[in-house]
Amino acid sequence: MKVLTKEEEQAHYNATVKGGTIGAVVGTAVGGLAVFAANRRFHTFRSLTVPFRAFLVASTGTFVSILAADRASYRYDLATNPEKRRFIEDEEAKEREFHAGKSNLQLAKEWAEENRYPIIFGFWVTSLVGSFALVNRSPLSASQKIVQARMYAQGATLAVLLASFAVEGADAAKGKGRWETVKVLDPNDPTHKHYIEKKIHHERYAGEDQWREMVEAEEARINERKQAAKAKAAEVD
Incomplete structure (x- = not known):
């Protein structure tokens, strides 16, 4: 900091x-x-x-x-703050790497899972308008039409909400959101056409993996110093 x-x-x-x-x-x-x-x-x-x-x-x-x-x-x-800027750039690069090997269908599914509640709210508004347009043709009073349209919209929204809970429960049972094996571009492939499997950890909150990255960076610096010391000792011998 x-x-x-x-x-x-x-x-x-x-x-x-x-x-x-x-x-x-x-x-x-x-x-x-x-x-x-x-x-x-x-x-x-x-x-x-x-x-x-x-x-x-x-x-x-x-x-x-x-x-x-x-x-x-x-x-x-x-x-x-260059450190914060580098951290954000690294996070954006990891996000691009994470989504690189996924199809449009997978990306759409993940987007729907992450935004399920705004989608449900939008579906409720849309179903309410559609239900009112549907019952507006029936010979009922205005208050009866509103009540009937609201009942239709609530029923449809409840079905979508239950389906969302089922998906959320399945995700929790699979442990999704923690570790996931995905396909990413091989950094050693000059043609950038070969994919390899990589284990990705999904953060539950922003910065959860920052300590892990700091430890890895420190270990890399320690290894570099050890290699430099060995090379210097070899030159002396």
């Missing part, structure tokens, strides 16, 4: 404040334009109080300011 000096802390603070200020200006301008357009377009919006409309503009500026300040802080940290 890099220890910052007072000058570096101040520079980091200035970069964060600058990014947040720019974000606040842009967010407030966008919020103001949106409120102005909605005020001219919708009668219901014009019935809102002035303080509430001002709150909408200010909250938009605040939200964008927080995001911009966070991004500015992150960019400054990467620009001034």
Whole structure:
């Protein structure tokens, strides 16, 4: 972990404040334009109080300011911390290596497994809209149509949710998410066409394997020093 000096802390603070200020200006301008357009377009919006409309503009500026300040802080940290930048680059390289030997179907399946809950929520919204469009043709009252459409959507979503739980249980039983043998490009193959099997460890949280990588790097340095010492001793003899 890099220890910052007072000058570096101040520079980091200035970069964060600058990014947040720019974000606040842009967010407030966008919020103001949106409120102005909605005020001219919708009668219901014009019935809102002035303080509430001002709150909408200010909250938009605040939200964008927080995001911009966070991004500015992150960019400054990467620009001034080469160790962290190398770590992120190594993680991205490992991610590319991990996905290199997989088919599009496998990648799609993994993406669906990692994003199963957003998919379920999207499926619920889609099924609700589709169910309402389906029952809208029936000679029922509006309230009955809404209730019936919601029942159809809940039934379909429950089926998808149960299927998701079944997949999640199967993954847990197989120990997926820890160690997995995958096919990657052979680094010793100049044609980059030959694949070899490699055991990959999936991190449960970011940085879990950092200690392992530090130990491997230290062992490599120790071996290099031993080899250098042996070579020097051989020259003396």
